[in-house]
Amino acid sequence: MGISMWSVHFTGLLALNPFHFYHLFTFPMVIVSLLLAISGVMVSYLLFFQQNDSHWHSIFSGITFGSGIIGMHFTGVKAMMGNSIRYDFKLVIVSILITFLLSILSMYVWNRCRQNGEPSIKRTLGMAVLIGLTITLMHYMAMSGGFYIQTTGTQPTLLVSRQVLLIVVTVVNFFLFAIVLLLSYFNQKKAEQNASDKERRYRSLFEQNQDGIFILDPLGTIMEANEAIEGISGYRKGELYGMDFFRMIHPDDLPMTVAYFQDSQKGIPHEFQVRVYDKQQREIFLRVKNVPIEMNGKMDGIYVIVRNITSQIKMEKQLKQMAYYDALTGIPNRRLLQERLKKAVQQAEQNKTNVALFYLDCDRFKWVNDTHGHKTGDLLLKGFVQRVAKCIRESDTLARLGGDEFALIVNGFESKQEVIRIADAIIQSMRKPWNINGAEFIVTTSIGISIYSGGETNINHLLAQADKALYASKEKRGGTYHFYTKEIAEKMDRNIMLEDGLRQAVSLGHFHLVYQPQVDIQENQLAGFEVLLRYTHPTIGMVSPSEFIPICEKIGIIHEVTEWVLKEVLKQQKKWKDTGFGEIPIAINISPTTLENPSFLHIVQSLMKQFETNPTSIEFEITEDAFMHNMNHVKVILGKLNLMGIKISLDDFGAGYSSLKYLKELPIDKVKIDRSFIKGIPEKEREKAIIESILELTRRLKGEVICEGIETEEQLLFLKEQGCQFVQGYYYSKPLSKEEVEKKFITQGLISLRQAAGQ
Numbered sequence: 001m002g003i004s005m006w007s008v009h010f011t012g013l014l015a016l017n018p019f020h021f022y023h024l025f026t027f028p029m030v031i032v033s034l035l036l037a038i039s040g041v042m043v044s045y046l047l048f049f050q051q052n053d054s055h056w057h058s059i060f061s062g063i064t065f066g067s068g069i070i071g072m073h074f075t076g077v078k079a080m081m082g083n084s085i086r087y088d089f090k091l092v093i094v095s096i097l098i099t100f101l102l103s104i105l106s107m108y109v110w111n112r113c114r115q116n117g118e119p120s121i122k123r124t125l126g127m128a129v130l131i132g133l134t135i136t137l138m139h140y141m142a143m144s145g146g147f148y149i150q151t152t153g154t155q156p157t158l159l160v161s162r163q164v165l166l167i168v169v170t171v172v173n174f175f176l177f178a179i180v181l182l183l184s185y186f187n188q189k190k191a192e193q194n195a196s197d198k199e200r201r202y203r204s205l206f207e208q209n210q211d212g213i214f215i216l217d218p219l220g221t222i223m224e225a226n227e228a229i230e231g232i233s234g235y236r237k238g239e240l241y242g243m244d245f246f247r248m249i250h251p252d253d254l255p256m257t258v259a260y261f262q263d264s265q266k267g268i269p270h271e272f273q274v275r276v277y278d279k280q281q282r283e284i285f286l287r288v289k290n291v292p293i294e295m296n297g298k299m300d301g302i303y304v305i306v307r308n309i310t311s312q313i314k315m316e317k318q319l320k321q322m323a324y325y326d327a328l329t330g331i332p333n334r335r336l337l338q339e340r341l342k343k344a345v346q347q348a349e350q351n352k353t354n355v356a357l358f359y360l361d362c363d364r365f366k367w368v369n370d371t372h373g374h375k376t377g378d379l380l381l382k383g384f385v386q387r388v389a390k391c392i393r394e395s396d397t398l399a400r401l402g403g404d405e406f407a408l409i410v411n412g413f414e415s416k417q418e419v420i421r422i423a424d425a426i427i428q429s430m431r432k433p434w435n436i437n438g439a440e441f442i443v444t445t446s447i448g449i450s451i452y453s454g455g456e457t458n459i460n461h462l463l464a465q466a467d468k469a470l471y472a473s474k475e476k477r478g479g480t481y482h483f484y485t486k487e488i489a490e491k492m493d494r495n496i497m498l499e500d501g502l503r504q505a506v507s508l509g510h511f512h513l514v515y516q517p518q519v520d521i522q523e524n525q526l527a528g529f530e531v532l533l534r535y536t537h538p539t540i541g542m543v544s545p546s547e548f549i550p551i552c553e554k555i556g557i558i559h560e561v562t563e564w565v566l567k568e569v570l571k572q573q574k575k576w577k578d579t580g581f582g583e584i585p586i587a588i589n590i591s592p593t594t595l596e597n598p599s600f601l602h603i604v605q606s607l608m609k610q611f612e613t614n615p616t617s618i619e620f621e622i623t624e625d626a627f628m629h630n631m632n633h634v635k636v637i638l639g640k641l642n643l644m645g646i647k648i649s650l651d652d653f654g655a656g657y658s659s660l661k662y663l664k665e666l667p668i669d670k671v672k673i674d675r676s677f678i679k680g681i682p683e684k685e686r687e688k689a690i691i692e693s694i695l696e697l698t699r700r701l702k703g704e705v706i707c708e709g710i711e712t713e714e715q716l717l718f719l720k721e722q723g724c725q726f727v728q729g730y731y732y733s734k735p736l737s738k739e740e741v742e743k744k745f746i747t748q749g750l751i752s753l754r755q756a757a758g759q
Contacts, residue, residue, distance in 0.1 A: 105130055211307045216303075217301050232308045290304055341397075355452040358409075362405075365403070372439045373437075410422060446474040450462045474554060521725065652672065672706045673706070676709075710728065710731045
C-alpha cells in the first residue's frame with residue numbers, strides 16, 4: 001500500500017512541469033519519501049487492528065494514514081532540484097484537512113466492512129476510490145498551492161534525473177502490479193482450496209452425522225438427504241429425492257409442521273416434536289430442527305435436522321404409566337386419582353356443580369388370595385375393575401389405591417339419585433358368582449361415598465370422609481353403600497378407639513368368657529353350656545359382641561381371638577373334669593372368617609391334644625354367612641371336623657334364605673332356631689307353624705334342635721309339648737361367669753333347673 005501511494009505521488013510529480021524545467025531529484029529525499037509512505041501505512045494498520053471497534057479507532061488510524069500521505073508528499077516535492085517553492089498556505093492547509101478527513105472516512109468504511117464479515121464488491125471499490133482520491137487531492141491541491149522558481153547553485157552528488165526516476169517509478173509500478181497479480185492468483189487458489197476443504201468438511205458432517213438431515217427447497221420438496229435418514233425412515237436416498245416432505249407427516253401434526261415451515265421461510269428457526277410415518281407406515285417420533293438456508297440475501301431452502309426419539313417417547317410413556325397407573329389393572333393409581341380429584345373439585349367450584357368420591361372395597365379378597373393363590377386374586381381384581389367399569393361413564397375416573405381398595409370420581413351429576421344408581425349398579429354387578437381357575441365363589445363390594453357440594457372442603461377431607469363411609473358399609477358385612485354423615489364420623493371415631501383396644505385385648509386380658517346353660521327339657525337336666533365372648537374396653541366399658549366381633553374380623557385378629565377362646569374353654573373344661581364334674585358339653589361360636597383360616601384345623605387338633613379333650617363334648621356353632629361365599633371349602637372343613645367327632649350346629653336357623661339346602665348338603669348335627677321365632681309363641685299361629693315344621697323336619701333328618709331365647713314358662717311348655725328337647729334362655733339363666741356356673745349348676749349337682757333359675 002505504501003509503495004503504491006509513493007508511485008502515484010511521483011507519477012504525479014513527473015507529470016507536472018509548470019515551467020518546463022528539466023528536473024533533477026535528490027535521491028536520499030526520494031527514499032525518505034518512500035519510507036514515510038510505507039511507515040505511515042504500517043503504523044495506521046497496526047492501530048487499526050489493535051484498537052477496539054469504537055469511532056476513535058477509525059479516527060486515530062485515519063490520522064496516522066493521512067500523516068503518512070502528507071509527509072510523503074512534501075518530502076517528495078523537496079527532492080526536486082533546480083526549483084525553489086513558495087506555498088499558498090491556505091491551499092496547503094485545505095489539502096491537509098481534506099487528506100485527514102478522507103483518510104478517516106476510508107478507515108471508517110474499512111471498519112464497517114470488517115464488522116459485517118466479508119466485504120461486498122461495492123464497499124471494497126468505495127474504500128479504494130476514497131484512498132485514491134485522498135492521495136490525488138492531496139497531491140494536486142498542494143502542488144497548486146506552490147510557486148516554483150528555478151535556481152542555480154551547488155548540486156548534491158546523489159541526483160536522479162527525471163527520466164531515470166520515471167523509469168524507476170514505472171518499473172516499481174509494473175513490479176507491484178506483478179506482485180498483486182501473483183498474490184491475487186495465489187489467494188484465489190488458496191480460496192478455492194479453502195472452499196474445497198470446507199465443502200469436504202461439510203459433506204463429511206452431512207453424510208456422517210448421526211442425526212438425519214433433509215435439504216428442502218422453498219416448496220418443501222426433498223432435494224437431498226444423508227445416510228442417517230435411511231435408517232430413520234426406511235427409504236433409500238434415491239427414493240426420497242423429489243418427494244414431498246409433508247407426505248410423511250402424521251395428519252394430526254401436519255398443521256403445526258406447515259406453520260413452522262412457513263416461519264422458517266421467513267428466517268425463523270424452530271425446534272419441535274412431530275410424528276411421521278416410515279416406509280412401512282409405522283408411526284415414529286422425531287425431534288425436528290428447521291434451519292433456514294440463505295443465499296445472497298434470499299431464502300433458498302431449509303435444513304431439516306431430525307432425530308428418532310421413538311424409544312425415548314416409549315420409555316417416557318412407560319415411566320408415566322408406572323408413575324400414574326396401576327401395574328396390575330392398568331387403571332389410574334392413587335397419585336393420578338389425587339390430581340384428577342383436585343382438578344374435578346376446582347371445576348366443580350367454578351361451574352357450581354358437584355363431585356362424588358366413591359371408596360370401594362373388594363370384600364373377601366384376602367380370603368380368595370390366601371385360599372386360591374395370588375394368581376386367582378390378581379384375576380379377581382382385574383375382573384372387579386371390568387365389572388365396575390361397565391357401571392360408570394367414560395368421564396368418570398376409577399383408580400386403584402392399593403390391595404383390594406379402589407376409588408371412583410363421579411362429577412357432573414344432576415342429583416344424588418344418579419350417584420345412588422351407580423352405586424346400586426356396582427353392587428348388583430358383584431352378585432354374579434365368580435369362576436376363576438376352576439374356583440367358584442362369591443364376593444361383594446362395600447362402598448363409601450362422600451360428596452363435594454362447594455365450600456372449602458379439600459381433597460384430603462373428601463378422601464377421609466369416603467373412607468369413613470366405607471367403614472360403615474363394611475360393618476354391614478359388605479354388599480352395601482353408605483354416604484358420609486356426621487353420625488358415621490362419630491361412629492368411626494368410636495371404632496378407631498375399639499380397634500386400638502382390641503389389638504391389645506388378648507395380651508392385656510380385656511377379654512373374658514361367660515357361659516349360658518343349655519337344658520334338656522324332656523329330661524329336665526343340664527345338657528351343657530354355650531360359651532360367649534365378652535370384651536371390656538378400658539375407656540368405653542362393656543362392648544356388645546355384635547359390635548366388636550366384626551371389628552376383629554376387619555382388622556385381622558379374629559384368628560388370634562378364636563384361638564384364645566378355644567384354649568380358655570378347653571382348659572376350663574379339663575379343669576372341671578379333673579375336679580370330678582365329668583365332661584361337660586360346651587358349644588363354641590366360630591366366625592365364618594375363622595373357617596377360612598388354613599391353620600384352623602391344625603389349631604383345633606393341637607389344643608384338643610394339649611388338654612386331652614373328648615371331641616364329642618365340643619360343639620361348633622356356625623351361621624349361614626359361613627356358606628355364602630365358598631360353600632365347597634366350608635363343606636370340606638366341616639366334614640373334617642365331623643370326622644374328628646366335633647358336632648356342628650347351625651346357628652340362627654330360619655333367619656337366612658338357604659337353610660334347607662345347607663341341611664341337605666352339609667354335615668349338620670343340630671339346628672338352633674332363631675330367637676325371632678320363639679318371641680311370638682305361643683300366641684302367634686305363624687310362628688307356631690314354623691316351629692312345628694322345623695321340629696318335624698329335623699326329626700325326619702335325624703338331627704337335633706335347640707331353641708334359644710326362652711324367656712317365659714308358656715314358651716317352654718309349648719316347645720316341650722312339640723317334642724323339642726333342648727333350649728336355652730333367660731328363663732333358666734343369663735350368661736354366667738365360670739364361678740357362678742360352678743356355684744349354681746355344678747357344685748350343687750344336677751338339682752332342679754327351675755329352682756336354680758329362681759335363685
